[in-house]
Amino acid sequence: GNENAYGDQCERCGTSLSPTELINPRSMLSGSAPVLRETKHWFLPLDQYEPWLREWIIEGHKNDWKTNVYGQCKSWIDQGLHPRAVTRDLDWGVPVPLPDAQGKVLYVWFDAPIGYISATKEGFPDEWEKYWKDPETKLVHFIGKDNIVFHCIIFPVMLKAHGDYILPDNVPANEFLNLEGDKISTSRNWAVWLHEYLQDFPGQADVLRYVLCANAPETKDNDFTWKDFQARNNNELVATLGNFVNRAAVLTQKFFEGRVPERGELQPIDQEVFAQLAGFPNRVGELIENYRFREALAEVMNLARLGNKYLADTQPWHLIKTDAARTGTVLHVALQVAAALVPLLTPFLPESAQKLAAMLNFEPGDWPSAGRAEQLPAGHQLREPALLFAKIDDAVVDTQVQKLLDTKKANALAAAPVTASKENVSFDDFGKMDLRVGTIIAAEKVAKTKKLLKLTIDTGLDQRTIVSGIAESFIP
Numbered sequence: 001g002n003e004n005a006y007g008d009q010c011e012r013c014g015t016s017l018s019p020t021e022l023i024n025p026r027s028m029l030s031g032s033a034p035v036l037r038e039t040k041h042w043f044l045p046l047d048q049y050e051p052w053l054r055e056w057i058i059e060g061h062k063n064d065w066k067t068n069v070y071g072q073c074k075s076w077i078d079q080g081l082h083p084r085a086v087t088r089d090l091d092w093g094v095p096v097p098l099p100d101a102q103g104k105v106l107y108v109w110f111d112a113p114i115g116y117i118s119a120t121k122e123g124f125p126d127e128w129e130k131y132w133k134d135p136e137t138k139l140v141h142f143i144g145k146d147n148i149v150f151h152c153i154i155f156p157v158m159l160k161a162h163g164d165y166i167l168p169d170n171v172p173a174n175e176f177l178n179l180e181g182d183k184i185s186t187s188r189n190w191a192v193w194l195h196e197y198l199q200d201f202p203g204q205a206d207v208l209r210y211v212l213c214a215n216a217p218e219t220k221d222n223d224f225t226w227k228d229f230q231a232r233n234n235n236e237l238v239a240t241l242g243n244f245v246n247r248a249a250v251l252t253q254k255f256f257e258g259r260v261p262e263r264g265e266l267q268p269i270d271q272e273v274f275a276q277l278a279g280f281p282n283r284v285g286e287l288i289e290n291y292r293f294r295e296a297l298a299e300v301m302n303l304a305r306l307g308n309k310y311l312a313d314t315q316p317w318h319l320i321k322t323d324a325a326r327t328g329t330v331l332h333v334a335l336q337v338a339a340a341l342v343p344l345l346t347p348f349l350p351e352s353a354q355k356l357a358a359m360l361n362f363e364p365g366d367w368p369s370a371g372r373a374e375q376l377p378a379g380h381q382l383r384e385p386a387l388l389f390a391k392i393d394d395a396v397v398d399t400q401v402q403k404l405l406d407t408k409k410a411n412a413l414a415a416a417p418v419t420a421s422k423e424n425v426s427f428d429d430f431g432k433m434d435l436r437v438g439t440i441i442a443a444e445k446v447a448k449t450k451k452l453l454k455l456t457i458d459t460g461l462d463q464r465t466i467v468s469g470i471a472e473s474f475i476p
Contacts, residue, residue, distance in 0.1 A: 042096065043083035044110065049157045050081045056167070057152065066291070068145060068219050069173050073152045084154065086110035113155040117165075132165050141171040148173050172291035175217040179224050180404055189407050192224070192400075200400070206349040207233050207389065213348055216294045226397040226404075233392050241304040241352075242389040245341070247311050248334040249359055249385035255320050260335055260380040261328030270333050273310050277303070277340055278371040284344055285367060293348075300344045307337040332378065335360070339375040343367055352388050359383055436460065443476035 019025060025034055057065075057073050065073075086107045087096055093105030121128040131137060141151045151171050159165040178184065184191050197208060211229050214236075215222055252258060266274075280303050287296035311334055320327045338356065343364045345353040357364060361383045362376060369375060441463070442456035451469045453476060 039089055041085040041104075042087045042098075042101070044086050044154065044157060045083050046081040046153065046157055047083060049160060050077060052160065053077055053081070053153060053157070056156070061170075064290075065170060066172055066219060068175060069148055069152065069171055072145070072148045076149060076153060081153070109150045109154060110158070113150070113158060135166060137166055139166055139168045141168050141173075143171065143173045145173050145175045170291065172218075175219065175221045177212075177215070177217045177222055177224055180226070180401070181223060182408075188411050190404070190411070200396075204390070206352045207237060207392075209349055210237060210297070213293055213297050218292070218294055226400045230392045230394070230397045233389065236301060237389040238391050240301060240308055241341075242387060244304050244308040244311065244334075245338050245356060245359070245388055246385060248307070248331060248338050249382060251316055252331050252335065252382060253385055255316075255324070255327060256331065258382045258384075260376045260378050260382070261332050262325075262378045263332040264325050264329040266329070266333075269310070269313060270329065273306065273333055273337065274373045276306055277337060277373065280340065280344060281368050281370045288347065297348050300341070300348065303337065303341060303344065307334055307341075310334060310337070332376075335376050335382075336373055339364070340370040340372075343370045355386065355388055359386055438464075443474075445471055445476070 019034065020036070026032065027034060053073075054077055057070070058077060062070060087101065087104045087110075088107050089103060090105050093108070094111050095101070096104040096106060098104075117128070117132055120131050124131070132139075143151050148171065151168065151173070156167050159167055176183065179190060179192065182190055192208075198205065201207065207229070211224070211232050214232060215224060215228065252260070255261075280299065284296050284299050287293070287299060311330070314330045316327045316330045316334075319330065339360055339362055342353050342357045342360070342362065343366075345356070346364075359382065360376065361381060364370070365375070436459050438457040438459045440455050441458050443453050446452035446454050446467065449471070451471050453468050453471045453474065455466050455468055457464045457466060
């Protein structure tokens with residue numbers, strides 16, 4: 001059911017295909033139907049490695065590989081593996097280094113994995129083997145779902161066949177991220193271009209990082225929309241994370257001259273915050289180690305929510321009127337939560353974490369230190385508070401949506417069939433035409449006109465003078 005399936009694999013479902021299985025096949029270059037021809041190829045004997053793959057993947061990785069990766073590999077193996085051609089009849093590519101392989105090149109997905117190793121050797125000529133041969137090395141492949149079979153079956157079989165290379169420990173492949181309901185395509189300009197984003201949203205790289213991670217297609221396809229981008233920024237980064245940090249810093253600046261206040265006797269609500277804080281580094285770290293980055297980021301945001309709720313429950317802006325010492329304890333606790341956010345945010349929002357650290361005048365310790373209750377000692381001087389995130393208005397995202405709508409309109413026009421205005425002529429009639437390329441050797445404005453230029457043209461046989469209405473666009 002996928003009209004855009006390739007001759008070796010369907011990108012939509014991951015099924016392996018033979019070119020002869022395609023319905024109404026056509027060339028992507030010419031649009032014409034391909035012609036079957038007899039040829040000779042070299043094959044990778046995947047069938048001979050099926051028992052080993054079953055043991056290595058189906059039995060060995062059923063509990064630690066992502067369900068979408070494991071499921072696709074299991075489907076391939078259960079259907080029965082067949083030898084796969086690793087050569088092609090093309091006039092471009094890496095030539096097959098065999099004497100009887102004239103005109104043959106390596107199939108790109110046989111050549112590309114070898115390129116991973118050779119690129120490492122090129123960059124680290126004296127150390128490359130520790131990356132690919134050392135049993136202590138942990139090899140992880142971060143890829144998209146359309147490449148699962150190559151990185152989980154074909155490449156590992158190549159490594160196993162050689163015998164001296166380590167195998168991937170994990171292949172945490174993501175599914176597809178669409179854009180406004182349509183597949184991202186650079187050739188159709190249906191994409192969010194990074195350089196354009198950084199121009200349109202200066203200083204907001206972390207917002208895109210946040211949305212892409214929070215919306216990551218880790219186990220199923222997902223969709224990026226500009227309205228969701230705006231909502232996540234305004235409702236989560238600004239209203240939750242930014243609001244908590246700003247409240248804690250501004251109130252400390254206002255009530256205690258920007259110094260971390262003394263911690264008085266802890267009440268149950270304070271003790272509960274510290275008890276929960278202690279568990280965050282381990283939970284977030286474990287999620288990251290298991291490649292569940294979306295959940296890890298959500299857990300970091302839960303820490304910000306904890307801080308927000310704590311301030312909302314204790315209301316230090318009202319408490320200061322009756323109990324300054326208790327207010328100091330509340331802000332002391334809140335600032336410890338803010339300090340814990342610095343290392344936990346760094347893998348996801350590095351620039352914002354750096355800004356927060358600068359605001360707190362704080363150099364974070366190791367990862368476990370984020371769970372400690374006394375990272376900022378009493379009397380520690382904070383720097384001037386600043387907003388971590390800014391609200392994004394409707395007009396800003398409307399501009400981005402309109403840009404995509406303009407792209408969709410341009411694509412539709414480009415794809416529209418063109419009706420010939422006149423019938424084709426024969427080649428003999430075309431040969432009767434005298435077409436020449438001339439060189440403009442002089443140009444000057446025609447007096448008393450705004451649009452006309454007088455041009456002197458050298459045709460190669462003679463020189464001619466013509467008049468052109470381009471004076472408003474070209475200054476001679």
